[in-house]
Amino acid sequence: MATTPDTDKAGSGKPLDDEAARLAATAQADMPLPPEPDDIDDEDDDDEDLVAYTASEAAGAFATLWRFTWPHLRNYKTWLSFVAIGLFIETLFNVIMPLSLKFLIDDALGEEDFQALYTILGVLAAAGIITSIVAVWYERWDARLAAAVISDVRSRLFEHVQNLPAAFFGRTKRGEILSRFSVDMAGYESSVKHFANSAMLPFLELIAGIGLMIWLNWQLAAVALLIFPITLIGPRILTPKAVQANYEQKVNESAILGVVQENVAAQMVVKAFGLQRKAFGWFSFRNNAARRSMADATFLSTMVERTVTVSVLLLHLIVLAIGAYLATIGKISIGTFVTFESAFWEITYNIAHLMHFIPVAIQAAAAMRHMEE
Amino acid sequence: MATTPDTDKAGSGKPLDDEAARLAATAQADMPLPPEPDDIDDEDDDDEDLVAYTASEAAGAFATLWRFTWPHLRNYKTWLSFVAIGLFIETLFNVIMPLSLKFLIDDALGEEDFQALYTILGVLAAAGIITSIVAVWYERWDARLAAAVISDVRSRLFEHVQNLPAAFFGRTKRGEILSRFSVDMAGYESSVKHFANSAMLPFLELIAGIGLMIWLNWQLAAVALLIFPITLIGPRILTPKAVQANYEQKVNESAILGVVQENVAAQMVVKAFGLQRKAFGWFSFRNNAARRSMADATFLSTMVERTVTVSVLLLHLIVLAIGAYLATIGKISIGTFVTFESAFWEITYNIAHLMHFIPVAIQAAAAMRHMEE
CATH class of the missing domain: 1.20.1560.10 (ABC transporter type 1, transmembrane domain)
Structure with a gap:
């Protein structure tokens, strides 16, 4: 652990x-x-997503x-x-x-x-x-x-x-x-x-x-290709923080397991001396620490992906705006504009794959x- | 096993x-x-995909x-x-x-x-x-x-x-x-x-x-909504066969492990009596059976997803054809046609999610x- x-x-x-x-x-x-x-599959998947x-x-x-x-x-x-x-x-x-x-x-x-x-x-x-x-x-x-x-x-x-x-x-x-x-x-x-x-x-x-x-349209393509630095470099900034937060969450969760294990082992003593309140206090202290670290870990993990989604979205809006302008002044046809849009989505999707x-x-x-x- | x-x-x-x-x-x-x-993550994922x-x-x-x-x-x-x-x-x-x-x-x-x-x-x-x-x-x-x-x-x-x-x-x-x-x-x-x-x-x-x-366009939407029976019911036909084939592959692979285990344990005997050729024959027999069952299992597993992709593609072509026809006769605008296309992709993507x-x-x-x- x-x-x-x-x-x-x-x-x-x-x-x-x-x-x-x-x-x-x-x-x-x-x-x-x-x-x-981490024996649980879904947990493994979480961690895997976080490795840059x-x-x-x-x-x-x-x-x-x-x-x-x-x-x-x-x-x-x-x-x-x-x-x-x-x-x-x-x-x-x-x-x-x-x-x-x-x-x-x-x-x-x-x-x-x-x-x-x-x-x-x-x-x-x-x-x-x-x-x-x-x-x-x-x-x-x-x-x-x-x-x-x-x-x-x-x-x-x-x-x-x-x-x-x-x-x-x-x-x-x-x-x-x-x-x-x-x-x-x-x-x-x-x-x-x-x-x-x-x-x-x-x-x-x-x-x-x-x-x-x-x-x-090669000019528009040049802008669209900014997607590579965004998706490839972007996550590397937040990932170490997210990995650290996930690690802290695991440490906290293992501390909780320790408290529970002790409590179960010493259950006779707890019952005999009426220590339930006290035991719950120790547990709650650990549980609250785990709650805070979990909120941080979940948020940072989500942000690793979100920052990519948001940057791709904003880049997409820029590409869309330039494309729409070029189509309106007649530099490219409406069909070219639409096809460019769909090619842009296609490459986003294939990068993710x-x-x-x-x-x-x-x-x-x-x-x-x-x-x- | x-x-x-x-x-x-x-x-x-x-x-x-x-x-x-x-x-x-x-x-x-x-x-x-x-x-x-199945202790390996990726293997687990494979199996998960196959459960209907x-x-x-x-x-x-x-x-x-x-x-x-x-x-x-x-x-x-x-x-x-x-x-x-x-x-x-x-x-x-x-x-x-x-x-x-x-x-x-x-x-x-x-x-x-x-x-x-x-x-x-x-x-x-x-x-x-x-x-x-x-x-x-x-x-x-x-x-x-x-x-x-x-x-x-x-x-x-x-x-x-x-x-x-x-x-x-x-x-x-x-x-x-x-x-x-x-x-x-x-x-x-x-x-x-x-x-x-x-x-x-x-x-x-x-x-x-x-x-x-x-x-x-509700008429076109009615056709597009056929995507639900296709993606939800489709895989149920092939999945049992794929699960069976994967099971057989696992049985074969475990038989190979058995052969290897025996061979390693009896290595002194194999070496002493020069049984290497014989041992390799037993191994090859098992290995060929595993190869055949693996080819079947891989193919059927891929087909579970492929049948969905192919049916969605064909449905998409039908929707596209009707939409293009409606746009050409002026029943819907070009913008409506394009937006319908993108809404169709959006729902395909969200169903998968x-x-x-x-x-x-x-x-x-x-x-x-x-x-x-």
Whole structure:
């Protein structure tokens, strides 16, 4: 309880190369009761949201993932190309969709041109249906590819264990070896399984969205791209404060558990001497401290996200105002204005998606380093 | 390993009223090694995504949450009203934003009316800045309110424990009492802390979005509202199959762990008799079975979400086509068409948000029932 939460450790991207530290962490996680509040999933998620990764930590994790996976991936080039084609088609559709809005507005709706209307809608419907079919098709190959890579990695790990000298098995705890096959494989698995969908697709769509914005109006795109410093640097200011506040909350909550534990253990004494009032007083003192620290921790945690939302909103209003002005003076068409809006939302959304994959990649990288030891 | 994953149990909304079962589950979770693959967070998340809740389970969880929380909430009516005002203003802004797009396009951009342009942009900027300030302000009160309610609940729980007969403490394990203050409180905490932001706000915005769509064009809104059967009923068809496939994957993975464990334990024998080839054969047999079941499980899990995405996309294309047609024949303005599009996205997004809160509420409801025992 006196250490930082587990997720922070795992999430900081530093592999626990010190075996002793890892075992201690495992022992702590297995401690029967009182269970730590961070044993609860939702709590873990909270903490995870709060970890600010540096760009180099993220890049390092992706590099590790790539270096570890590529030798296996290489054996399935056909499947890999199917997945790549699928991702390409899906990204393409995500450009066609907002673009068709532009042509709809400028060429069909404004001009009351039914020929253009039917053509655009026809193209869009065909693209939508083809993309949907392709999506199901490439997900099938992606699932097969992920399963193949994972079982190959497991196989290599088993072979490696077979070839270890007999002395190794005397020295190393059995659970240590098994943990590679269970905990570490599971961490690696989740990153490989979701890589195409949760990392590659948002990344490609992000690039395509930026390209679309620049093509529509590069001056406006230059303003819109301020979203990167806002979403990437912004949270780093508040995050350390929020992490500190969350830590203090945990310390307070563990103090409460201590009071309750003592109270329950000494219940006979409390009852015999009528100490209920006194016991409640001690409890309340701790409880009020926990209440204050919790209010701070909750507020600061929310603010980490809120500051991003608010800055993105204000940037959006600036982009909207400039776009509307350009459209009113006739510098850009109404369709361009609307499509730019939708491309802006698209990139906001894809940045958020990519950010969510970073902790998965970092955990997987730690698992891979542990497997390679 | 032979039981269904923990999250499914906790997530099914059935409180573990059988104490023995709960203790068994706890014991299983605390089992040191080999750790179950579901001990990993990301794995848990996967499973959670797959649980299909019935509407009545969700409603029951919210009712329990309300019944349990209201007596405490009632003591903070001023704070509660601040939060309510904040939520109302934020929802209002989410209607003003798409509406201003309509007026911008119809009155300013189309007519080249700079007076209208400046007025609309001025209103939007003012609304944006006010909403941002209000958002920070009400988050502060919401954090205080949540902390107050949680410490009141903890206080009531402590008082209740104090008043239990002495015989109770002899009968009940100490850890059993402490678990109410740790695990259960944490489960309850996460639902209270995020209620305003993750449940009330998406709910209000959903209602506002539906209202906006109906106001813009009720015929088109009627088509767009088909999104509810699609997102709510759709996943229920594939989910049982995906859950079954994931279960089979876990069984296969646990069989592999068994093989590895045996192999490590009998390593001296393997080495002495040169059984490496044979051992690798046994391992490969299991590993290939796991590979096949994993490909199926991954694919089916992805399909649960994909079928929703694809159906929403196709519905969106239908709405877009009808809207574009209505705009071309002049039945609705271009601004209405664009605003309808953005309101449609808004409700898709808010449905997804609300769906994510349901497992949190159901876990909290289970924790509350356990605390009340």
